[in-house]
Amino acid sequence: MTQTSPSSSPSLLRLAGLPYFLIAFIARLPFAMMVVGVLTVVVTARDSLSLGGLTSAAVGVGTAVVGPFLGAAADRYGQRPVLVIVAVLNALMLAVFAVVVYSPASGALVLLSAFTVGATAPQVAPMSRSRLVTIIDERMPRERRARTTSATMSYESAADESVFVFGPFLVGVLASLIAPWAPIALASLLTLIFVGAFALHPTGREVSASRAADGAAPSAASELFRPSLLVVVVGIFGVGLFFGAALTALTSFMDDRGAAEQAGLLYGVMGIGSAVLALGVAWLPARFTLHMRWLAFAGILLAGTILLATAGSVTGMTIALAVLGVGVGPTLVTLYSLGAARSPLGRSATVMTMLGSGVVVGQAAAAALTGEIAERAGTGPALLMPLAAAGVVVAAGVMNRLLTPVRR
Structure with a gap:
């Protein structure tokens, strides 16, 4: 053969x-x-x-x-x-x-x-993420799997953003x-x-070849609660918090200027930039590891939220959103890539839906809380909520680094 x-x-x-x-x-x-x-x-x-x-x-x-x-x-x-x-x-x-x-x-x-x-x-x-990861793991040469998985997560995140x-x-x-x-x-x-x-x-x-004939997974359900996987869920929950807080705070910001209906258009500045940068993650060198990417791009996200909190004009807000697009897209790709790499055998769909649910829960919770703050205390305090969400993403990245010692 x-x-x-x-x-x-x-x-x-x-x-x-x-x-x-x-x-x-x-x-x-x-x-x-x-x-x-x-x-x-x-x-x-x-x-x-x-x-x-x-x-x-x-x-x-x-x-x-x-x-x-x-x-x-x-x-x-x-x-x-x-x-x-x-x-x-x-x-x-x-x-x-x-x-x-x-x-x-x-x-x-x-x-x-x-x-x-x-x-x-x-x-x-x-x-879709689970399906493609299974194809990569089962039908592609081992030496091509890591880069192909990274490219796939880049595409999937860009598709979500779009x-x-x-x-x-x-x-x-x-x-x-x-x-x-x-x-x-x-x-x-x-x-x-x-x-x-x-x-x-x-x-x-x-279907993953690791599944038994009756569909049972070779890994125990308890492996879904390993700290190295849960820290990724916390990180992506933080990204969800950011999405919900940013859109709600931006709506309040534009409402103060009598143009609340334009918040979605302005938000698109971040969404388009995020999608483009998410695609670019696939071309990053392998030595720029997932752990380093998490910390680097979460740092950019944090810097962008500082600009967001201090923006005094629509122009300043647009610049802040452009910076945030550079940070949030690659961060999301990195977290999904880590989730795929740490999925217990035969449980990739479960892990991917856990991560997807983390984004949804964070988004809903932050939107509700930020909206309440904006209504009671004004736009200024509401603009601090994306900063707090970015802090969660950075803190989870630091914890991830501590949980995964450097391999030389």
């Missing part, structure tokens, strides 16, 4: 196929549209900004609580059956939510309905041109079609 040289072995693009990446990208859109779409339709139909904020938070809580269990189920039974079931359920729950919002139902029922929307949200991004910039924009266009319920209807349709296609794609059959 002829030995295939590493240089002639197929790339990940060839192994997964270009259609896979297109399907996986569009399949992320529904979730990016859900949180903002839910907020828009509730504020419009119920004329209550506070209920709208609570409803968006309920979606996030549902995702964070149930997401890791969906990841564990995918590890145990395979991604295909889990994704098919949640795609159908989520499309149905979105339709039910729209009906509940426009009905005379109580606010509590609206919140419960929003929770079910989040709980059934297909975990496309974590499942979707979360484009998703809210699409919600605004549909709500303005058609009706507030239109984004929810489109999210339901996209879930059925593209999450279904993502589930049924041939890569959906990829």
Whole structure:
């Protein structure tokens, strides 16, 4: 049998196929549209900004609580059956939510309905990361795995950033041109079609060879709670805190200037820069280790939040957001790469959904807290919240360095 040289072995693009990446990208859109779409339709139909904020938070809580269990189920039974079931359920729950919002139902029922929307949200991004990491580990030469994993996490993070910039924009266009319920209807349709296609794609059959015949993992569930893995979860939770605090504080900043509706456009400065820099991480030299990257880019994130807290004009705020884009994208890529490297055997989907849930929980918690601070104490104190979140990311990076001694 002829030995295939590493240089002639197929790339990940060839192994997964270009259609896979297109399907996986569009399949992320529904979730990016859900949180903002839910907020828009509730504020419009119920004329209550506070209920709208609570409803968006309920979606996030549902995702964070149930997401890791969906990841564990995918590890145990395979991604295909889990994704098919949640795609159908989520499309149905979105339709039910729209009906509940426009009905005379109580606010509590609206919140419960929003929770079910989040709980059934297909975990496309974590499942995609897990699926691609499995292909890399099982079907690529060992010497190419580290760089390919880094490049994959770069792409995945850039895809997430792009979707979360484009998703809210699409919600605004549909709500303005058609009706507030239109984004929810489109999210339901996209879930059925593209999450279904993502589930049924041939890569959906990829299962780690480390799994037993009955699907059981060779590693104990307790390995998910190793300090070296939990510190990554804390770090990515800090990034979620930053996202929630930054957007809310920025909205307050622009509202003071009578242009709250422009906060999303200004936020895009950071989102676009973050996506571009996330892609660039794949080209960093191997000697610039993941531990060093975490500390370096988290340091840039911290510096950017200092500029953010002291910005006195829209120009100064734009510069601060540009600096933050340099720090947050590569930091996110680094944390997902560390999560992939430290996943217990046969539990990669569980780990990826844990990390994804960490971002969601942090974002929801910080948005709620920062909004309360902005309303009670003003924009100045609210602008300190992203700084505190960046401090969490840096502290977790230092702890990670202490938990993983330098190897020479």
